[in-house]
Amino acid sequence: MSALFNFQSLLSVILLLICTCAYLRSLFPSIMDRNKTGLLGVFWKLARIGERKSPYVAVACVVMAISILFWT
Template structure:
C-alpha cells in the first residue's frame, strides 16, 4: 500500500487514530505525548479523542480496510 494513493492515506489515518487511542490508555505516554491540546502536538490528542469516542466506527472501518487490502487490492 503506497501512501500516495487514497487507500494508503486511509490506512495511514486509521493506524494513526488507533495508535493515538492506545497511547491514551498508557499513563506514561499519555502525559508525554497527549498533554498538548493545541498546535502540532495537538494532532495526537485530537486523534486519540476520535479513537476513543468513535471506537466502534474506527474498529469497523479497520476491519473493512483490512478486507479491502488483503482480498480486493
Template sequence: MSALFNFSSLLQVILLLICSSTYIHSQWPSLFDRYKDTGVLSTFWKLSRIGERASPYVSIACIIMAVNQFNS
C-alpha cells in the same frame, strides 16, 4: 506510489494514526494531555479523541481495511 496520492493508502495511514494515538493515550494519558492546546502533539491528542469517541466506527473501518488488504 506515495500514500498521500493513493486514497486507500491514505485511509490506512489515517486509521493507523487514530488507533496508535488512542492506544498511546490510554497507556500514558499525560503524554498528550499536556500538549493538547499547542504544537504537533495536539494533532495526536485530537486523533486519540476521535478514536475514543468513535470507537465502533473506527474498529469497523479497521476490519474493512484488513479485509481489503487480504483481498488485494
C-alpha cells in the same frame, strides 16, 4: 507509491494513526493531555477520535483489512 497519492494507503495511514494515538493515550494519558494545542495537539485529537468513535473506527479497520487482503 506514496500514501499521499493512493487513497487506500492514505486511509490506512489515518486509521493506524487514530488507533496508535488512542492506544498510547491509554498508556500515557498525562503526556497526551499535556499537548492539546499546537502541532502535537493533532495526536491528542486523533486519540479523542479513537476513544469516542471506537465502534466506527473498529468497523473501518475491519473493512480496510478485508479490502487490503482481498482486493489488492
